[in-house]
Structure formats: structure tokens, C-alpha cells
Amino acid sequence: MSSIKDRADLIKQAAAQMGKETYKGTSTKAQLPRTEYQKSSPKIATLEEAIRKSGLKDGMTISFHHHFRGGDKVVNMVVDKLAEMGFKNLSLAASSLQDVHAPLIEHIKNGVITEISTSGLRGELADEISRGLMDKPVVFRSHGGRGSAIRNGDLHIDVAFIGASSCDPLGNACGFSRSENAKSICGSLGYAIPDAHHADKVVVLTDDLVEYPNTPSSISEHLVDFVVVCDSVGDSSKISSGAIRDTKNPRDILLAKQAAKVVINSGYFNNGFSIQTGSGGASLAVVKYIRESMLEKGIKASFALGGITAHMVKLHEEGLIDRLVDVQSFDRAAAESIMRDPNHREVSAISYASADEPSSATHFLDIVILSALEVDVNFNVNVLVGSDGIIRGAIGGHPDTAADSGISIVVCPLLRGRIPCVVDEVTTLITPGSTVDVVVTEYGIAVNPGRPEIMERLKAAGLNIVTMEYLRDRALSVIGQPDxxxxxDKVVGIVMNRDGSVMDVIKNIKE
Amino acid sequence: MVNKEAFAGTLESGDILIQISPSEEKGLHIELQSTVAYQFGRQIKQVITETLEGLDVHDARVMATDKGALDCTIRARVTAAAVRATGKDVWKD
Structure with missing residues (x-):
């Protein structure tokens, strides 16, 4: 019989061959009740401790997600703390920034933040940056482009700060909470997932520390270094108005009806189709008219992608859409649906829309309905910079979905007040015209000459097909020639294409 | 002759609020605030000036708060304000 003592030499030999130590018999037995142990999880820290332990240094890159949209509290809380701790020259890599982030202006002036990358900018911060607040231009990427950049190292994140509506002491985090103490809800954490996977250090901030295991989770414990409990990570009421409201605006209804006709006659409206829509009034109304046609013709969709709204949840629950694939929940109804419905699936920004990810959902998308600030005669679209030269929007998934979908439909009015939406050349190039198939306005529908088959189908359906030049001239005849x-001469923004190349720059606007 | 302060229009999107008051100085003094000032400020001032001169109003202070109104709207609001400020009903005369 061979005892372990007899095998000691062989064990030593095996260890030597593997370059390992031999076992010293030092294992200890855990004894504390595990519910007690959780409370002393080594990952639990105050924000300041987490920042110190993360090894963050001046000049490094920090990242944030924008699932709380206008209700986000994490960016301001963390950057205030970083300023207080004396950090300088930080690069802020947000998935997007909103009106609520105006306090960053002071931090930029004080040198705490010297670089920004984001999908969009709005409000006072956007105004100041458009006028030249920053020395270094803001880098704008689409959601898919950001995912690619994080994964391939173009955008290296040193420390990611992720707001979560629930997290256990080990770091299993969600955009909702199953506990009775839930304070916030944002639904999908899709934009934060690439950060969690690729950042050197990951800090989860939560306003509901729940018992282990908080599963299924959006962000898994093995990705998380620190868990910080705070009063509030976001005001969920500001994600959107919350309620489903059908637009009463007659122009939006007209645009929606026209867009629905385009969808229905496009050749892509077949059983098992997939669709993504934006969150604007007209886009939401399109869903209403498509639904009627689905019921009438007995057509069902395989999945809806996005940007999931209460409208899409309703169609899913009616059995008209099999699955919801959700990178960002646009309202409370969508956020609650993702918590309770296993067929409403969260997707990371990379699996949503990255060009270099063959399995990303956009590659399997039939129809996308998009909005625009401006479209030009070559079908190029701008969704970022207003016609007054001030940044006032976000790239979002616009270029990603336009390029990858079977048919991309842009819906916009001819004029907004006196501002034309159909122009000679877009102020800033965001989505290349070669990827935009149909433009729907209340004065007619233009089809990209690169899609003659779609043009034929829509003509056969009796739709009013016009040229972009006609629409441009129609706009000019009403408003006159703009100055x-x-x-x-200062470049305040750089627009990256989703393939990582530089596509356009935004110049400062003078007073 | 502008002999009292008067206004016409609203601050709704697509409209313009025109306030006309008597001026002791010669000429039209137009102060414009517009959401589309960069691209259309020049045109808006021109339409206001032409409309007032067409109504024989040459000396006045004009405060215009524009929310992207089209020229036809601007002309209508300026005319209405001028009629109220001068007491001269251009539609009747």
C-alpha cells in the first residue's frame, strides 16, 4: 500500500517538473456564518477608498455608462470626489453625457478633466464645448464603435465606475433590484459591460446592496474589484417620461403613417423579421401602425433591438415580437420587463452593434427606423451637431444600425421651425449616405439611388417618391437661403467612424 | 407714427413676439433675439424693416423675440403690432 508519505518524493518531483511548490498543509477552514462574512467582503469600500485602492493616477482614463440618462448621479459624484482628492488631467470616457453633467464644466476649467470621449453631449456642457472650452477635442464614437475601441485598445480604460441598481458584496450587479429596498432602476447595463470586461479596475456603485448571490446579474463578480454603497446612483424617473403616450402632433402622425407604409412595402416586412426604432414621437407612432399591419397580415417579428421602449414590450407581451434584445432600456416599463422576462435579453454594446463583432445583433437586423437633425442630398445624416453649430445630440447606434440593417429608414420633418432638415451638406457627417436607404418627410419620400429595388417596391405601392434635391429646394423656398x-478655426470635436477611422471634425462656433 | 407701446405674437415655437414702442431717436432700432439668429438673423431684421417701412413706420424701437418663425408669420406679427402701436388700421384704410 502506498501512503502519502511514501509518495512524498514523487510529489516533490512532480512539483519540480511543474515549477510549483509542494502543498504545505496550510488550508484553513472558514467558520463564520456566510451571511456575516459577506458584510466584511474585501470588495466593500467607500468611494475614496475604492479610488485609492484602484491605483488611479493623474492622466489616466475613467469610464461611465449613461443608462440613467438625465437622472444619472454617478458621473458628478465620482468626478467631484476625484477633484476633492486632487486628481488632474483625467480622461473621461463616457458612453454618453447629458444635460445633468453641466458640473463637468468647472472640473474642465480646473484641469481635473482634460479629455472626453462620448457618444453625445447636450445642454450647457455641449454649449461650452462647442464654443471651445477644452484644449483637446472631444472624441465622438457610436455605441458599436465605442465597444470596438474598448476591446481593441484604442480606448483603454484604467478605472470603470459603474452605477448599478443592485449589487451584492462580491460585485454581482444589475440595472434593477429584486429586493424590497430597491431605490432605482435603469434596466439593461449594456453600455457598461465592455467597460467591466476590459477596464483594469472596476468599481460598482450601488444604492441597494443586496445579499449574495445577486443572480442572474448583468455584471459578474469576477469582473468587479470594489463595491461602493451610496445614497443614489440615479433618478429613474428621468430616464424618460415613463408612460406610453401616443403623439398628438399631426405632423408626427403623418410621418409615422408614411414610414409604416415604407416598412410594410419594403420587402423586409415578412414573418420572422427584426426591427429597431428610435424613441422620438414619430418613431414610436410607427410601431403603432406596424402593429396594426402585423395583426392584419398575421406577421410576427423574431426580435426587436435597441433602445427598448414600453411600446416594444407591449408588442412582445402580445406575442407579436418573440424576443427583445436590449442594450438600453428607454423607459421604466422596459427596465421592469428585463427584470422579469427571460425573453427580454440584455446585450452588451459590442454584441449590440460593433462592426468587428460578427455576431453583433445589428448584423441580423432587417429594418431600422431612425431620426435625424439633418440629411443632405447625398443621404448623409447628422444627429450630433445642431444647425446652429452647437453640439446637441448623440451618435448613439445611428451609423451602426444604418450600416448593418437590411433597410435603414430615416424619418424627419422637412423643417423644424425655420431650420431645414434637408440640406445641401450636413453640418457634421455622422452616418454616411451610402448606408441610408430611405428618407421619409411630410413632403415626400426619397430613396437612395443605390437601392433601386426598394424604389420600385415603394413606387408600386403608390407612395410619393421624390428626390432629395426636390426636398432641399422645397425647404429653401419656404425659409430662404440661410447665412x-x-x-x-479650433477643432472641438472629432467624429470617429465605427471602423476606428476619423470621419469628420467639429469646429468651434464663434459668439 | 408710433404713439404707444404695443405687441403682437407669442413665444410659441414657430412664432415671433414683436414689441413696438415709440422712439425719440430717428430710424428703426431693432433688437432681435432668435433661436435661429446665426442663419436667419439678417433676414429676419430685413423683413421687419421692410414691413414697417411699407406701413410708413420709420421711427420706432422694436424688440423681437423669435422662435423660428417663417417670413409670412413675421410680416403678420409686425403688421399687427404696428397697427396697435399707431392706431392706423391698414386693413381698413
Whole structure:
């Protein structure tokens, strides 16, 4: 018989061959009740401790997600703390920034934040940056483009700060909470998932520390280094108005009806189709008219992608859409649905829309309905910079979905007040015209000459097909010729294509 | 002759609020605030000036708060304000 003592030499030999130590018999037995142990999880820290332990240094890159949209509290809380701790020259890599982030202006002036990358900017911060607040231009990427950049190292994140509506002491985090103490809800954490996977250190901030295991989770414990409990990570009421409201605006209804006709006659409206829509009034109304046609013709969709709204949840629950694939929940109804419905699936920004990810959902998308600030005669779209030269929007998934979908439909009015939406050349190039198939306005529908088969189908359906030049001239005949914008010589923004190349720059606007 | 302060229009999107008051100085003094000032400020001022001169109003202070109104709207609001400020009903005369 061979005892372990007899095998000691062989064990030593095996260890030597593997370059390992031999076992010293030092294992200890855990004894504390595990519910007690959780409370002393080594990952639990105050925000300041987490920042110190993360090894963050001046000049490094920090990241944030924007699932709380206008209700986000994490960016301001963390950057205030970083300023207080004396950090300088940080690069802020947000999935997007909103009106609520105006306090960053002071931190930029004080040198705490010296670089920003984001999908969009709005409000006062956007205004100041458009006028030249920052020395270094803001880098704008689409959601898919950001995912690619994080994964391939173009955008290296040193420390990710992720707001979560629930997290256990080990770091299993969700955009909702199953506990009775839930304070916030944002639904999908899709934009934060690439950060969690690729950042050197990951800090989860939560306003509901729940018992282990908080599963299924959006962000798994093995990705998380620190868990910080705070009063509030976000005001969920500001994600959207919350309620389903059908637009009463007659122009939106007209646009929606026209867009629905385009969808229905496009050749892509077949059983098992997939669709993504935006969150604007007209886009939401399109869903209403498509639903009627689905019921009438007995057509069902395989999945809806996005940007999931209460409208899509309703169609899913009616059995008209099999699955919901959700990178960002646009309202409370969508956020609650993702918590309770296993067929409403969260997807990371990479699996949503990255060009270099063959399995990303956009590659399997039939129809996308998009909005625009401006479309030009070559079908190029701008969704970022207003016609006054001030940044006022976000790239979002616009170029990603336009390029990858079977048919991309842009819906926009001819004019917004006196501002034309159909122009000679877009102020800033965001989505290349080669990827935009149909433009729907209340004065007619233009089809990209690169899609003659779609043009034929829509003509056969009796739709009013016009040229972009006709729409441009129609706009000019009402508003007159606009004066050129007073751009300066400073580059305040750089627009990246989703393939990582530089597509356009945004110049500062002079007073 | 502008002999009292008067206004016409609203601050709704697509409208313009025109306030006209008597001026002791010669000429039209137009102060414009517009959401589309960069691209259309020049045109808006021109339409206001032409409309007032067409109504024989040459000396006045004009405060215009524009929310992207089209020229036809601007002309209508300026005319209405001028009629109220001068007491001269251009539609009747």
C-alpha cells in the first residue's frame, strides 16, 4: 500500500517538473456564518477608498455608462470626489453625457478633466464645448464603435465606475433590484459591460446592496474589484417620461403613417423579421401602425433591438415580437420587463452593434427606423451637431444600425421651425449616405439611388417618391437661403467612424 | 407714427413676439433675439424693416423675440403690432 508519505518524493518531483511548490498543509477552514462574512467582503469600500485602492493616477482614463440618462448621479459624484482628492488631467470616457453633467464644466476649467470621449453631449456642457472650452477635442464614437475601441485598445480604460441598481458584496450587479429596498432602476447595463470586461479596475456603485448571490446579474463578480454603497446612483424617473403616450402632433402622425407604409412595402416586412426604432414621437407612432399591419397580415417579428421602449414590450407581451434584445432600456416599463422576462435579453454594446463583432445583433437586423437633425442630398445624416453649430445630440447606434440593417429608414420633418432638415451638406457627417436607404418627410419620400429595388417596391405601392434635391429646394423656398455659420478655426470635436477611422471634425462656433 | 407701446405674437415655437414702442431717436432700432439668429438673423431684421417701412413706420424701437418663425408669420406679427402701436388700421384704410 502506498501512503502519502511514501509518495512524498514523487510529489516533490512532480512539483519540480511543474515549477510549483509542494502543498504545505496550510488550508484553513472558514467558520463564520456566510451571511456575516459577506458584510466584511474585501470588495466593500467607500468611494475614496475604492479610488485609492484602484491605483488611479493623474492622466489616466475613467469610464461611465449613461443608462440613467438625465437622472444619472454617478458621473458628478465620482468626478467631484476625484477633484476633492486632487486628481488632474483625467480622461473621461463616457458612453454618453447629458444635460445633468453641466458640473463637468468647472472640473474642465480646473484641469481635473482634460479629455472626453462620448457618444453625445447636450445642454450647457455641449454649449461650452462647442464654443471651445477644452484644449483637446472631444472624441465622438457610436455605441458599436465605442465597444470596438474598448476591446481593441484604442480606448483603454484604467478605472470603470459603474452605477448599478443592485449589487451584492462580491460585485454581482444589475440595472434593477429584486429586493424590497430597491431605490432605482435603469434596466439593461449594456453600455457598461465592455467597460467591466476590459477596464483594469472596476468599481460598482450601488444604492441597494443586496445579499449574495445577486443572480442572474448583468455584471459578474469576477469582473468587479470594489463595491461602493451610496445614497443614489440615479433618478429613474428621468430616464424618460415613463408612460406610453401616443403623439398628438399631426405632423408626427403623418410621418409615422408614411414610414409604416415604407416598412410594410419594403420587402423586409415578412414573418420572422427584426426591427429597431428610435424613441422620438414619430418613431414610436410607427410601431403603432406596424402593429396594426402585423395583426392584419398575421406577421410576427423574431426580435426587436435597441433602445427598448414600453411600446416594444407591449408588442412582445402580445406575442407579436418573440424576443427583445436590449442594450438600453428607454423607459421604466422596459427596465421592469428585463427584470422579469427571460425573453427580454440584455446585450452588451459590442454584441449590440460593433462592426468587428460578427455576431453583433445589428448584423441580423432587417429594418431600422431612425431620426435625424439633418440629411443632405447625398443621404448623409447628422444627429450630433445642431444647425446652429452647437453640439446637441448623440451618435448613439445611428451609423451602426444604418450600416448593418437590411433597410435603414430615416424619418424627419422637412423643417423644424425655420431650420431645414434637408440640406445641401450636413453640418457634421455622422452616418454616411451610402448606408441610408430611405428618407421619409411630410413632403415626400426619397430613396437612395443605390437601392433601386426598394424604389420600385415603394413606387408600386403608390407612395410619393421624390428626390432629395426636390426636398432641399422645397425647404429653401419656404425659409430662404440661410447665412453660413460663424465657425472658428479650433477643432472641438472629432467624429470617429465605427471602423476606428476619423470621419469628420467639429469646429468651434464663434459668439 | 408710433404713439404707444404695443405687441403682437407669442413665444410659441414657430412664432415671433414683436414689441413696438415709440422712439425719440430717428430710424428703426431693432433688437432681435432668435433661436435661429446665426442663419436667419439678417433676414429676419430685413423683413421687419421692410414691413414697417411699407406701413410708413420709420421711427420706432422694436424688440423681437423669435422662435423660428417663417417670413409670412413675421410680416403678420409686425403688421399687427404696428397697427396697435399707431392706431392706423391698414386693413381698413
Amino acid at each position: 453660413p455659420l460663424p465657425f472658428g
